[in-house]
Amino acid sequence: MAGLRVVDLSTVVFGPYCTQTLADLGADVIKIEPPEGDTVRVIGTPAHTPGMGPVFLRLNRGKRSVVWNMKSPTGRAALEKLLATADILVHNIRPEAVARLGLDYDTVRALRPDIIYVHCTGFGLAGPYAGLQAYDDVIQAASGAAALLPRADGNPRPRYLPMLFADKVSGLHATYAVLAALVHRLRTGCGQHVEVPMFESIASFNLVEHLCNATLVPPTGDWGYARQLDPTRQPMRTSDGWISVAPYVDDRWQRFFQAVGRLDVFERPSLADKTLRRQNMSEMYLLMTDLMPSRSTADWLALFKQIAVPAMAVNDIGGLKDDPHLQAVGLFNERQHPTEGAYLEVRQPVVFGGCTLPELRHAPHLGEHSDELLRELGLLPADPMPPDAR
Structure with a gap:
């Protein structure tokens, strides 16, 4: 994806997991953050710098961070100029705020007619839940995922899977949607609006096997894949x-x-x-x-x-780094961050036979590339002005 530019206005995990994958594939991902930064920056304990938490490092390698006030004329002008150069926009702004911020599809398309506009939503925009806030726990509940363990082990209390399952799976849906839209643009020259709703993504994902006998009309049996729900089928x-x-x-x-x-x-x-x-x-x-x-x-x-x-x-997740297979295939790579010191990078698991994925820049500090982007867009002098020339 080298040569393709992604403007990333998403936060937390859903959208950033998508854009992390695009960065891993070589795209130029520009992460636009509010002055306080993406909330994921404070998850975990940083090595040295507040706002450089380990989960942020994991989700944002290869990206450039920009802090612009999109409500100011200068910040708005910079954003519009950047969007005019973008191939892809990814955001998870709630529907009612999109138009207010001037980031609806029609406005963005006027700046870049062939842009691929990816809206990561909690719920599909055509349904009665549109606009509701969505987090991983909420989607696990709504999609039936939290009710699967009770069916398997007899404990009636619904439980969440202890991972950001809905965010990550939905992020992968967003990634393949971007790639499919890029193929469409190559064939037709046209961009498009792409909606990726978490609820529908996880409901569809869960029902691959668990729709089961209810697939047929009338049903030939109950919902749920019996083998997966069998309480004897455990470690x-x-x-x-x-x-x-x-x-x-x-x-x-x-x-x-x-x-x-x-x-x-x-x-x-x-x-x-x-x-x-x-x-x-x-x-x-x-x-x-x-x-x-x-x-x-x-x-x-x-x-x-x-x-x-x-x-x-059965491995403890904390022992995966020492797994001999994962070591042999090089899933983990120890790198040196300029300010945070040594850290473990987990590479993309896919291995391409015909190309080599680039070595990525480290996860950025908040606003680290703001001036760099302004210079690229011609909104700042190419070289910093000396103090006596300001």
Whole structure:
């Protein structure tokens, strides 16, 4: 995406995750921030500088930060001149404020007719929830995600997944929407308005498997993919830790029980043939769970590799940096920030065979590139004026 300019007026995670991906792919991303900065700047404990928190570092590498007062004539003029040079605009401004700020699609399109205008919203603009505030927790609740764990484990209390699941998935939807709109522009010369609503994004994402039998009219069964909601399908305790095993297909179950000398389980009437075993998979999971404490995690992993049954140890997220596979593929890269010191960068997971992604500039300080952009736009002299010439 080198040579493409993205103006990023988004905050927190949803929009910035999209623009981070675009920056990783080589786009020139210009992050316009309010004087107090993006709120994500204060998440976590900074190494040295207030406003340079670790989550901000993770989400904003490769971007340039600009602080302009968009309500002042000078700031507005700078923004309009910048938008005239932009290929893509990404923002998450609430619908009622967009027109008031002069950032509606028609106004922006008048500055750059072929711009790709991406509006990251909480809820689709055509529905009754349009304009409501949306955060990850709210979307997890509205989309049914918070009600999935109770269906799986019997604890009736709804619970959030402990990650910014809705923000990040919606950010990926926004990314592919940008790329599709770019292809459209290459073919037609036309930009377009692109709406990416979180609620619809996560509802659609959840219903890939969980619409299930309700896909058909009339439904042939209940909503929810039974295998995913099976309370027996959980990590299993070994003698020294936890392991995840995914036999799934019948021949793998047979290989497992043969390897542990328990082919007798198939003499049970409930497990006598392939159809019965599929219907009563919970019983096989319970049998497997009972066997797991007899060996160490390493011993089980060696056996599962030998008999070609998918399995992995349960890692604590804090240990991923030391995972030998992730080290071998270079997912983590230790870099030196000019002011914040050493930090871990997590690269894009996709590997391109025909090109190399650029090494990106470090996450910026608030307003670090304001004057630089003004000079690029011809709104400041190319060289700073000496004091006696001011």
